[in-house]
Amino acid sequence: MTIAPNWQQAERVAKEICSVWGADAPGGVIVAFDAEGDRLSVASGLENLSTGKAFSDQSVGRFASITKHLFCTLVLQHPDLLSVDDRLGAHLPELGEPLASVTVGQALDMSGGLPDMRECLSLLGLSVYTETSEEANHAFMVRQRRLNFDAGTEVSYSNTGYRLVEMILKRKGVLLRDFLKDTINSELGTAFDAPHVWAEPVKDLCPGYWFDGNTWLQSAAGLQISASGSVTTSASGMSKWLRTLMAGKGKWAGILDQLSAPRKLENGTVTGYGLGITDTLLGDRVLIGHGGSHPGYKAYIMMDRPTGTGIVFLSNRDDADSRDTASRVMAALLDLPMPKPAPRRLPEGLYVAETGPFWLEVADGNATWLDDASGLYEEGDNKVSTRSATSQLELKWDGEALVGTVGYVPRHLVRATAETVCDQLNGLWRSDEGAFLEISNGSLTMGVGPIRQTVPLTSIGGGRYLFTITDSLWTKRVCLNCLETDRIELALSRARMIEYKRVR
Numbered sequence: 001m002t003i004a005p006n007w008q009q010a011e012r013v014a015k016e017i018c019s020v021w022g023a024d025a026p027g028g029v030i031v032a033f034d035a036e037g038d039r040l041s042v043a044s045g046l047e048n049l050s051t052g053k054a055f056s057d058q059s060v061g062r063f064a065s066i067t068k069h070l071f072c073t074l075v076l077q078h079p080d081l082l083s084v085d086d087r088l089g090a091h092l093p094e095l096g097e098p099l100a101s102v103t104v105g106q107a108l109d110m111s112g113g114l115p116d117m118r119e120c121l122s123l124l125g126l127s128v129y130t131e132t133s134e135e136a137n138h139a140f141m142v143r144q145r146r147l148n149f150d151a152g153t154e155v156s157y158s159n160t161g162y163r164l165v166e167m168i169l170k171r172k173g174v175l176l177r178d179f180l181k182d183t184i185n186s187e188l189g190t191a192f193d194a195p196h197v198w199a200e201p202v203k204d205l206c207p208g209y210w211f212d213g214n215t216w217l218q219s220a221a222g223l224q225i226s227a228s229g230s231v232t233t234s235a236s237g238m239s240k241w242l243r244t245l246m247a248g249k250g251k252w253a254g255i256l257d258q259l260s261a262p263r264k265l266e267n268g269t270v271t272g273y274g275l276g277i278t279d280t281l282l283g284d285r286v287l288i289g290h291g292g293s294h295p296g297y298k299a300y301i302m303m304d305r306p307t308g309t310g311i312v313f314l315s316n317r318d319d320a321d322s323r324d325t326a327s328r329v330m331a332a333l334l335d336l337p338m339p340k341p342a343p344r345r346l347p348e349g350l351y352v353a354e355t356g357p358f359w360l361e362v363a364d365g366n367a368t369w370l371d372d373a374s375g376l377y378e379e380g381d382n383k384v385s386t387r388s389a390t391s392q393l394e395l396k397w398d399g400e401a402l403v404g405t406v407g408y409v410p411r412h413l414v415r416a417t418a419e420t421v422c423d424q425l426n427g428l429w430r431s432d433e434g435a436f437l438e439i440s441n442g443s444l445t446m447g448v449g450p451i452r453q454t455v456p457l458t459s460i461g462g463g464r465y466l467f468t469i470t471d472s473l474w475t476k477r478v479c480l481n482c483l484e485t486d487r488i489e490l491a492l493s494r495a496r497m498i499e500y501k502r503v504r
Contacts, residue, residue, distance in 0.1 A: 003334045005309050007032070010333035011040045017325050018044035021317070026209040026216060027055040028298075028315030030329060031235045035247065035308040038239055047206035047316060049216060057236040060191070060204045061314045063299045064292030066238070067176075067194070067231040068276030069259055071162060072108055074169070074179045075275075076258055077251070081172050082165075084108070084275075091168040094142050102151045104168075107161025109263040110273050110390060113147035114160040116494035118223055123478065123490040123498040124435040125447045128295065128471050131222035134196070138167055140433070146497035152266035154407040155273055157372075157390045158494050162228035176227045183251075188244060190237040194230040198222070202232050208296020210318035210473040219296025219318065219473070229294060235312045242301060242310050256305075260288045269408050272389025279389050282327060282336040291322050295473060300326040304334060318473060339377035341365050342384040346376070346397050351413035352460050357481035357491035359460055360402070360413055367393055369406055371477045372493035416460040422482075425457075425465075429488065429500035437500060444480070 014030040021027040027045015031038055038057070046052060047059040075082070082091060082104055089100025099114065106112035117137055121130065141160060148156060166176065180192040195202050198221045208219040233241075245256050259277045262270045272279035280287045280302060289302035289310075300322035303310035311333075313325050331338050343365035351360045361368045367376050367386065374386035374393065383404065385394040395404035395411070402413040421442040429437050437446040444467050445454040457465040463482035468475060479491045486502035 003307060003336075005034065005039075005307055005333050006335060007039050007333070009335075010329050011042060013332040014040065014042040014329050017328065018042050021045035024052075025049075026296075026315070026317035028313065028317065028320055029055055029057050029059065029235045030325065031057050031239050031312045032329060032333060033239045033243055033310055033312075035243060037243070038236065041235075045317070049207070049209065055206070055316070057239075058234050059206050059314070059316075060202065060232055060234050061206055061299065061316055062208065062229075062292070062294045062297040063231045063233065063238065063314070064229040064294040064297060065159075066290050066292040066299055066301055067227060067229050068108075068162060069290055070180070070184075070192075070231055070241075070276070071166065071176055071227040072259055072275035072277075073245075073255055074174065074176055075104070075108070075165065076255060077179075078169070078172075078174060081174065082168055088164055088168070091171070092164060095164075096142065096145055098147050098151065099141070099144060099164075102147070102161070104165055105263070105275075106151050107165055108275050109271070110155045110157055110161070111153075111263070111265055111271065112151050112158070112161050113149040113154065113156070114141075114158050114164070115144065115146075115148055115497050116158040117141070117160050117163065119476075119492045119495035120498060121223070122469070122471065122476055123492065123495055124431060124433055125437070125451075126435075127222070127451060128474060129220060129222045131197075132224050134167075134224045134226070137163065137224055137226075143432075144497070146499075148494070148496040149409075154265070154409050155271050155390065155392060156407050156493060159226065159228035163226040166227040176230070180231070184241060188237075188240050190233060190240055192231060192233045192237060192241070194227070195225060195232065196230070197224055205232055206316050208294065208316045208318065210296050212473070216317075219294070221295050229292065235314045238301065238312045238314070239310075242303060242312065246303060246305065246308055246310070256288075265408060271408060272392070280323075280327060281387055282331050282334075282338065285334070285336055287330060289326065291326075293322070298322040302326040302330050304330065307334065309333060339387050342376045342378040345378065345382065345384045346395065346402060350416040350460060351402055352416045352462065352464065353411065353413055355462065357464060357479040357489065357496060358411075358413075359416065359464070359466065359479055360406070362402075367395075368477075369393060370479065370491060370493035370496070419459040419461055421457050421459055421465065422463070424485065425482070425488075428503040430503045431498060431500045433498075435500075436503075 029043035047055040084105030102112040292299035298320040376384040
């Protein structure tokens with residue numbers, strides 16, 4: 001039975017969410033729509049702290065990873081140029097194995113195991129502010145000879161697949177920016193753009209902000225922006241596009257079906273991530289959409305196809321909870337239950353796999369897997385899950401260990417056991433990319449000059465250690481895993497393959 005949307009209830013929840021943003025602080029907007037147009041628009045806070053201009057559905061912001069479904073739409077428009085079944089190496093002959101054998105589809109559906117560029121740079125000691133070019137980023141990836149995992153065996157979020165497929169289309173003369181301008185904007189009268197670097201001027205773009213504990217600061221990033229997250233527009237413009245996509249007429253016929261179609265791992269497991277579109281389960285109803293996060297910006301889109309309704313959320317404050325916002329408003333709109341948090345279903349503490357850099361911490365109703373934190377929700381049979389297709393986790397406590405799946409892969413995680421930091425780790429270590437780190441007396445030092453950090457190593461057993469590095473508004477907890485006497489690897493959720501070898 002189709003649920004009649006409750007716009008009044010949705011607006012009440014939207015106002016409740018927006019009410020916490022001060023009138024003199026960064027803010028955001030929630031737009032909800034159906035096939036006929038925007039049905040509600042609730043905004044609060046400022047789009048620009050310098051001018052004092054209020055946030056609205058016309059405010060232009062960075063939609064970050066919501067770009068992905070737009071880029072995949074462009075890919076689907078060119079079956080003559082590439083197929084999702086093509087190997088990346090068939091179009092990028094400079095790629096080495098095993099990256100070359102990852103398919104276009106795996107690169108786009110998060111099952112390719114491709115290491116994320118941003119997290120690779122963090123493991124080399126480079127700041128979020130360090131500027132990099134498209135050419136230099138591509139050359140770096142061409143030099144890599146390890147994946148995070150065998151392609152098609154797991155789902156773990158990474159932006160690199162989109163970088164590589166974008167390079168394929170670029171060499172064939174097809175650009176996302178042209179597609180937005182010449183096809184979407186010209187047809188819909190919208191103002192989508194896709195700047196290549198953070199500092200590039202974009203008409204009416206509002207700044208993003210983060211709070212340092214004392215004051216709001218403007219955000220920035222040095223990494224060249226790829227088709228994994230470059231789109232800018234307003235919430236009103238995004239809503240207009242989503243209505244067009246859901247209507248599926250003319251050149252857009254069947255596109256949303258292809259974007260949201262189930263994808264499978266090599267073993268046949270169906271994942272909840274399609275081509276730039278992810279599933280969200282509210283009650284027994286599957287909604288589709290995607291989130292976006294850049295420093296200082298949070299965004300989310302969510303759609304219910306049976307009712308033709310959806311939501312666009314856009315904020316210029318880094319502390320906004322975009323997924324929760326979209327879920328709450330859609331749950332109110334469609335009279336669906338929100339998932340029940342499971343704060344005590346699993347014993348709190350730090351857990352590890354038998355081998356490898358795999359660790360998980362349970363604390364305060366959250367699970368952190370390789371530094372990727374997600375809320376936990378109740379499921380049947382004493383299980384908990386993240387209800388996230390990109391950070392999939394479903395576990396239960398069997399009395400001795402956590403058992404279930406993470407990333408759709410079977411896991412058996414036992415409590416971590418601390419050991420004394422091995423003296424054999426002491427020394428100077430170098431990566432093939434020229435980065436150095438030094439280990440001495442249970443501490444690790446990385447970075448140079450003013451960004452040089454010395455942090456303690458915490459043993460989690462089995463020759464594995466955790467350490468924490470800070471970078472502006474971000475804190476990252478890294479696992480150091482000993483591979484051999486003179487060889488170690490550093491691992492984060494999205495990059496698990498940066499190696500260092502002993503110099504002395």
